[in-house]
Amino acid sequence: MDESAYFRILKNLGLIHDAATEKQASSVYSKYRFYVKYLVKAQKSVVLWGAISILLIFLVANLREDKDINQLCYFLMFAVSAKTVFFNIPVVIFYDRTLRMLIVECTHCEHVFKCDEAWYCPHCKEKNDFSDPFQYYIYSLRYSFLHKCKNCHKSPIAIQCPECHNPINLIDGETKEFAWWARLTSDTRILPVPPGHIERVIPIDEEIKRKKLEKENNPPTMLEKFKERIRSRTSSVIDLHKAKVELLEEAGLIEDPEERERVKEIIYTATEEIEEEQGI
Numbered sequence: 001m002d003e004s005a006y007f008r009i010l011k012n013l014g015l016i017h018d019a020a021t022e023k024q025a026s027s028v029y030s031k032y033r034f035y036v037k038y039l040v041k042a043q044k045s046v047v048l049w050g051a052i053s054i055l056l057i058f059l060v061a062n063l064r065e066d067k068d069i070n071q072l073c074y075f076l077m078f079a080v081s082a083k084t085v086f087f088n089i090p091v092v093i094f095y096d097r098t099l100r101m102l103i104v105e106c107t108h109c110e111h112v113f114k115c116d117e118a119w120y121c122p123h124c125k126e127k128n129d130f131s132d133p134f135q136y137y138i139y140s141l142r143y144s145f146l147h148k149c150k151n152c153h154k155s156p157i158a159i160q161c162p163e164c165h166n167p168i169n170l171i172d173g174e175t176k177e178f179a180w181w182a183r184l185t186s187d188t189r190i191l192p193v194p195p196g197h198i199e200r201v202i203p204i205d206e207e208i209k210r211k212k213l214e215k216e217n218n219p220p221t222m223l224e225k226f227k228e229r230i231r232s233r234t235s236s237v238i239d240l241h242k243a244k245v246e247l248l249e250e251a252g253l254i255e256d257p258e259e260r261e262r263v264k265e266i267i268y269t270a271t272e273e274i275e276e277e278q279g280i
């Protein structure tokens with residue numbers, strides 16, 4: 001029996017809730033919030049039933065005399081362990097996979113990105129980064145920018161698109177101003193795009209779509225992104241120096257000192273590499 005058939009059985013048993021049957025779960029963020037609350041519940045159930053299974057296994061291993069109660073202990077141990085393995089764990093797997101498959105598409109430039117990427121909270125400025133393997137499974141979905149911040153438990157109103165830097169709504173209603181938007185840690189733009197300014201015009205045609213696909217499979221590093229931003233501002237040595245100063249000023253606004261130094265270091269390296277390329 002393949003996996004999806006098993007998930008269908010769990011759905012029919014009422015153990016899995018599907019957003020497809022919910023009228024209100026139409027946008028990515030409403031779907032996300034629908035699934036994530038069940039994921040958290042399912043994770044807690046696995047911990048609870050897993051702990052009971054271990055206790056029962058421990059109890060059975062320490063049984064001494066042959067009494068009627070022993071059989072009951074064996075029965076309970078098998079029943080509880082089977083429930084955990086065949087019902088509780090698959091439910092977590094289902095919600096985890098479903099959530100990780102959801103992608104956010106920018107309403108301005110059609111750029112797409114994943115919902116478990118590291119991000120900065122606009123309310124408390126803390127970084128939500130759960131890329132190490134343990135935290136990845138426990139926290140990266142629970143504390144996605146589509147849900148809430150691990151530190152202050154508030155939800156962002158919008159996320160800044162890492163490509164065109166415009167806000168993408170994460171609630172029904174207005175996005176408010178720049179200070180209210182969450183930002184991916186891979187996004188290099190820390191200051192708002194000036195009104196009327198278009199960072200890059202992106203005509204939507206086949207060529208662009210193909211390039212976008214290529215880029216998704218091979219995303220540029222932060223260093224490459226900064227190099228691109230410096231190049232777009234540079235046509236002379238004076239411009240290069242100016243671009244460097246401007247970007248360093250922008251980086252100076254990062255609150256986390258470690259992150260600030262890291263970004264500044266990248267800007268220095270990017271400028272040096274461009275200087276070398278241009279033979280300055």
Ligand SMILES: [Zn+2]
Nearest residue numbers: 121124149152
């Ligand atoms: Zn926060």
Ligand SMILES: [Zn+2]
Nearest residue numbers: 106109161164
């Ligand atoms: Zn965009």
